[in-house]
Amino acid sequence: MTRIESVRAANDSEWRLVTDLATIDAGVWDGLLAGAGENSPFLKHAFLLALHETGCAAPAAGWSAQYLTLWRQSALMAAVPLYVKEHSYGEYVFDWAWADAYQRHGLNYYPKLLCAVPFTPVTGARLICAQAALLPLVAARLVALARDSGLSSLHVLYPRATELAALAAAGMQTRAGVQFHWTNPGYTDFDQFLATLERKKRKNIRAERRHVAEAGVRVMRVSGHEASDADWRFFERCYANTYRAHYSTPYLDLAFFRRIGASMPENLLLVIAERGGRRIASSLVVVGEGVMYGRYWGEIEHVPCLHFECAYYQPIEHCIEGGLTRFEGGAQGEHKMARGFLPVVTHSAHWLAHPAFASAVGDFLARETSGISDYVDELNERLPYRHSPLAGPAP
DSSP states (O other): OOOOOOOOOBTTEEEEEESOGGGSOHHHHHHHHHHTTOOOGGGSHHHHHHHHHTTTTSGGGTEEEOEEEEEETTEEEEEEOEEEESSOTTOSSOOHHHHHHHHHTTOOOOSEEEESOTTOOOOOOSSEESSGGGHHHHHHHHHHHHHHHTOSEEEEESOOHHHHHHHHHTTOEEEEEEEEEEEOSOOSSHHHHHHTBOHHHHHHHHHHHHHHHHTTEEEEEEETTTOOHHHHHHHHHHHHHHHHHTTOOOSOOHHHHHHHHHHOGGGEEEEEEEETTEEEEEEEEEEOSSEEEEEEEEESSOOTTHHHIIIIIHHHHHHHHHTOOEEEEEEOOGGGGGGTOEEEEEEEEEEESSHHHHHHHHHHHHHHHHHHHHHHHHHHTTOSBSSOTTSOOOO
16 A cells, blocks of 8 residues: 655644544544535545445555545644545546556556545535635645655545635646536426426436336335335345446445445435335435435346436435435436436546646646537537426426
């Protein structure tokens, strides 16, 4: 495992690199989140610790925690979820081409520094500060740490806009991406949402839901508080089976799902489908304050359109019933637009130690950003809505 050196104290504050999140009290960590105005369930102490202690994001899996923290006496003032990474799996901001270019020139791209929530393409605090005034200081310290580490690069994925600006000011290059989110302006039911869509989109969604029902499938929602160990075992079976079907290895395991099921049930919702008394598919969504996040899906028996029912339509109904204002469907997926999701620009920040490669990546990012802007403009010309939501039903 590569380990970067601890940083020195400054004034009455002390910078520490924390390799084991368990050494920080959960109340202290979550209190920092609250003070920073961050309510993402993915930054909770329970979620991050579950990733580490179940081995999903641990040194043996290529994730070595080196959290950068700032303390004033016993008070945690700032924290950065930072990892030394031995690969680029589980990030959803793709730099494989950069790694390949390094290799072709006889240089080592790995290990690198990554600031992110493992396996979670969701925007949120990455430079978690108890006071907004600390943000430039933390950004500068993070970049200085990368420079002193001897590693190839530093990457900060899905930061807040204010953090992105601070990272850019500290010398990092910014990158844009696109996700698709569904928003709820106050629908009373699913039909009211459908009424705002173009006729063809509305008709297709109804046909997809009808197809699932006519196939004899019954779908239920199970809250984290209600989920049994059998529910979690079934979900993990579906999740792992779908990875195998795509000739891939799952990032997460049953121990992780059991762990978050016990430690943060208030944030979890399982959607389970059964036919003829036999369970055949499941999805897991994560619920925050006013926001739902689509995460994982799997099946052991294929039914056409069932993925859309479990991963999109049931969560949308749950958002409407619970008054949640946004549903983030996860990374990528232009097909989500036909189901009411709209394009949203996301960001990341990157610093490369090698001057020539930093320049080349900068040129690439300038071209890519222009392409992303054109792409979003094109998407916005073919939105699925025929008029503003709640403006009245379509004929």
